[in-house]
Amino acid sequence: MAAGNDNFIDPEDIGSNLSTEPAIGELIARRLRRRDALRGLVGTGAAATLGGELLGGTAWAQPAGPSSLTFKEVAHGLDKTHHIPEGYEAQVLIRWGDPVAAGAPAFDPARLTAADQEKQFGYNCDFIGLHALPAGSRSGDRFLMVVNHEYTNTNLMFAGMGAGRTANLKATKPQVEVEVAAHGGSVIEIARDSGGWKVVPDSKYARRITGTTPMDIAGPAAGHDKLKTSADPTGRKVLGMLNNCAGGETPWGTWLTAEENFNGYFGGDAEKMPDAKAYKRYGISKETWYGWAQHVDRFNVEKEPNEPNRFGWIVEIDPYDPAAAPIKRTALGRFKHEGCHHALAKDGRVVIYMGDDERFDYVYKFVTARPWNPQDRAANRNLLDDGTLYVARFGDDGKVEWLPLIQGQGPLTPENGFSSQADVMIYTRVAADLLKPTPMDRPEDVEANPVSGNVYVVLTNNTRRTEQQVNRANPLARNAHGHVIEIVPKDGDHVASESTWSIFLVGGKPGIDPGARYHRATSDNGWLSCPDNCAFDSKGRIWIATDGAPTAAGIADGLYGADTAGYGRGLTRCFFQAPTGAEVCGPILTPDDSTVFLAIQHPGEDAGSTFEKPSTRWPDFKDGMPPRPAVIAIIKKGGGSIGS
Ligand code: FEO
Ligand code: CA
Ligand code: CA
DSSP, rough: OSSSSTTSOTTOOOOOOOOOOOOHHHHHHHHHHHHHHHHHHTOSGGGGGGSSSSSSSSSSOOOOOSSOOOSOOOOOOOOOOOBBTTTEEEEEEETTTOBHHHHHHHHOOTSSOHHHHHHHHHEEEEEEEEESSSSOOOOOOOEEEEEEOOOHHHHHHSTTTOOSGGGGOOOOOOHHHHHHSSEEEEEEEEEETTTTTETTTTOOEEEEOTTTOEEESSSSSOOGGOOOSSSTTTTEEEOOOEEEEEEEEETOEEEEEOOOOOOGGOOOGGGGGHHHHHHHHHTTTTTOOOOOOOGGGGGTTTTOGGGGSSSSOEEHHHTOOTSSOOOOEEEGOSEEEEEEEEEEESEEEEEEEEOOEEEEEEEEEEEEEEEEOTOGGGGGHHHHHHHHEEEEEOOTTTTTEEOOOOTTTTTSSSSGGGGGGHHHHTTHHHHHHOOOOEEOOEEEEEEEEETTTOEEEOOOOOOOOOGGGGGGTTTTTTTOOOOEEEEEEEGGOOOOOOOOOOEEESOOOTTSSSSSSSSTTTTTTTTOOOOEEEEEEEEEEEOOOOOOOOGTTOOOEEEEBBBBBSSTTTOOOEEEEETTTTTEEEEETTTTSSHHHHHHHHTOTTTTSSSSSSSSOTTTTTOOOOOEEEEEEETTTSSSSSTT
């Protein structure tokens, strides 16, 4: 979701972690440690030994030599359209309103209806996943593509709403129904021919999932009283998924999609309700971001106080079975989930890394109780219902401790409100607070590099961190540009309860922004701000998408590539620049590295931008056509690996 855009939703929501105030002794100790941290920012782990030369606070060097990425960088800038390197080609694969399900009508922005939207590509595409066709093959030319639709921009979807977030509250009931239908996700079939990537029309797999699609609730919290509503006295069935941001996939080929800022859809006087304290920890207040509570009772906490407890989960969806109900997997905890990427432990258990994207919230991992079964896909069906959720403490000694969230252990007792594992999962943030993990600077993607096994924690920003709140893993007060941490699992095993960590890079402009750190050869176009989602190519290079670039300085969000090992380690290079108002989401490369897909989210989300006068009409640039969030494919002309 967009950051730093004061005309729209504050994506960072309200800082709701109230347990972050340190004691005075700790304050003094931290100040001392901070001096160490700033001196040796990159020296705690692998960073110092992999050959990268990092730069902070000095003049530019010319980009040359060390990077394995040879594309000609895109120059930093900001305008109505996107930019790619010379020799590359970008194709729009699918846009908001394009047909997905059978019988979908053509897009008509003047006459949006929920019934049409339920068959058309949703709004604000975010996570992108690729699942090979035929299932289980290693095909590179045919995939099921799964895409999240995170949220909607009322002011850019409908005429006459005016600008900014207050437009959301003006939506009529039919407009709210369109918005609900524009959330969720899409499954499309795509294929490559000599002309590039195309959506396969009328695929038997094609499917829309929306804010009203029936879903199951599974795992420890299923059936708990706090999940029961007047429409669902079982606590096991829910309508829809909301604010699906990033995600991941399982080794058995299902899609994991992460519900993030679900709090914003709920209205009513949360402060006067019995669950006011828990609501507050999750940012649920009467300051609703949308008009939904006015028109749909279940979004009003005064009418359905448990409905918010049914959102904020990881949802597992089988893209190969269009009839299968999505399943909310409560064993993975409830928070503002961002990514959900897996790694395999040496014994075959599945480890899933996750971030809770809020200022001062935490990094988590989930470890399945059993190994996955590569021979029998059906045997993995409910693997995610049984396992252990851990929250991370990043020590100033360069170690990560993974603290288990298990009812009955440590402070997670009935006296503290945790009588069952269901309580721990429904109120994961509250339980985690008691274990004193490290409050982070907005953890978004947390993803293992498939080549090295090292795990990258992408931290977007946190301008509310004070000097007193810095620690070695979050070393900057008023962190406006974010940073990236690299975790090295002990002995390469993702289930190890201890790991080591170091800082991979610190965002911002070297020489200008305090603490900015990259490889010394990073160019004037290669520095980045507000890292959000990431991907890896088959060579283990990281590709970082940004959300919140300093547009006032004339810099758009983009996609940056960097080596993670060798002499080019940490040398970020700008590969893509987004159109104005947009963030770049969902980066993913095909297994042969020949294509990178990107989700271009909320183009035109700028101050003063309206349906009638948007700041851009990307990607169609036709009179009367609003900007349309879209998935694009970027290939190298004549073929070859992205970035080379
Ligand atoms: Fe939806 Fe955390 O970005
Ligand atoms: Ca974001
Ligand atoms: Ca994101």
